[in-house]
Amino acid sequence: MSDDALELAVIRGDGIGPELVDSALEVLAAVCAAESLTLRVLDEPGGAAHYRSTGEPLPPGALERLRRADGILKGPVGLPEVRHPDGTEAGLLGGVMRIGLDTYANVRPIRLLPGVTGATRHEPGQIGYVIVRENTEGLYLSRGAGVATHHAACDQLLVTRAGTERVVRHAFELAVGRAGAPSDGVSRVTCVDKSNVLRSFALFREVFDEVAGEYAEVAAEHLYADAAAYELVARPERFDVLVMENFLGDILSDVGAATVGGLGMCPSGNIGASAAYFEPIHGSAPSIAGRDLANPVSQLLSAGMLLRHAQQPAAADRLERAVEAAFADGAVRLRGDGTPELGTRAVTRAVVARV
Numbered sequence: 001m002s003d004d005a006l007e008l009a010v011i012r013g014d015g016i017g018p019e020l021v022d023s024a025l026e027v028l029a030a031v032c033a034a035e036s037l038t039l040r041v042l043d044e045p046g047g048a049a050h051y052r053s054t055g056e057p058l059p060p061g062a063l064e065r066l067r068r069a070d071g072i073l074k075g076p077v078g079l080p081e082v083r084h085p086d087g088t089e090a091g092l093l094g095g096v097m098r099i100g101l102d103t104y105a106n107v108r109p110i111r112l113l114p115g116v117t118g119a120t121r122h123e124p125g126q127i128g129y130v131i132v133r134e135n136t137e138g139l140y141l142s143r144g145a146g147v148a149t150h151h152a153a154c155d156q157l158l159v160t161r162a163g164t165e166r167v168v169r170h171a172f173e174l175a176v177g178r179a180g181a182p183s184d185g186v187s188r189v190t191c192v193d194k195s196n197v198l199r200s201f202a203l204f205r206e207v208f209d210e211v212a213g214e215y216a217e218v219a220a221e222h223l224y225a226d227a228a229a230y231e232l233v234a235r236p237e238r239f240d241v242l243v244m245e246n247f248l249g250d251i252l253s254d255v256g257a258a259t260v261g262g263l264g265m266c267p268s269g270n271i272g273a274s275a276a277y278f279e280p281i282h283g284s285a286p287s288i289a290g291r292d293l294a295n296p297v298s299q300l301l302s303a304g305m306l307l308r309h310a311q312q313p314a315a316a317d318r319l320e321r322a323v324e325a326a327f328a329d330g331a332v333r334l335r336g337d338g339t340p341e342l343g344t345r346a347v348t349r350a351v352v353a354r355v
């Protein structure tokens, strides 16, 4: 990357993906213009529609091209009718990209913005934590590899020492750079597991405790996953950073999303040692695709995370402040179902105007 150019690889995806990515590219263009950055966009096809027409989720050589970009922005993918014979969805890129790029930490900030109403009675400022979801092993490593007959099916949950250590360390490093939990300002990493029941989770907790020992300045605590689900709804203000296995992180991040205005408010980064990509935490919502209904904020904030990861903190701040301002001054309002009152394009315009 030269100092003043940002080369982005973009996967538009399926369903609402293309309209969300269009929104993000418009906002990114405005942010880059304001920060005197040249934005170049390289489109890479991928997802379920691509799978339907080619039999492959990504074109040949795609991962190598993605790696060369300064940043990768991905829209949601998946179409309910595009399936493998075993009933699982085809053309999802989680396995291909998360494993293929070894992006082991799925970083999911959950934050209630001023002007947004969540499903609980919390005020903006009270919910601001990050779920770090292990992204390359856990139950989902069994994707496509379980055994099944007509009468029974079995998937296995893999936890390794090395895989756990690196994701837990990522969580602690994140906590070191944050201001702590909203309720008490304490930097805290919560290990979420079911180590009371499963050996795999007992190993996860054992490794967590070892890594926690290296971070005297960060409080470490444990919660069983069922209790964590409860606390995320009842007392989210106590959380700063949470770290957990892949499947648990998938589920609990959706619980968190409900408390901050819905999945459409939640961005994510898939972060590895040598590659990273950024995407909403939700799926492609084909039922509302192309109708100017989707909330693009998850994609916009994913672009903000991308900018921060690409060492463009001023651009990232500018983008995030514009999104916050659009909600805070009432220009953007969400309906109860999480869709923006005035539509996707109106959100884009409101944010661009505030960049």
Ligand code: IPM
Pocket: 078, 092, 094, 250, 280, 281, 282, 283
């Ligand atoms: C997510 C999504 C994906 C996942 C789906 C679409 C495969 O739910 O990123 O949370 O399960 O990881």
Ligand code: MN
Pocket: 250, 251, 254, 281, 282
């Ligand atoms: Mn999910």
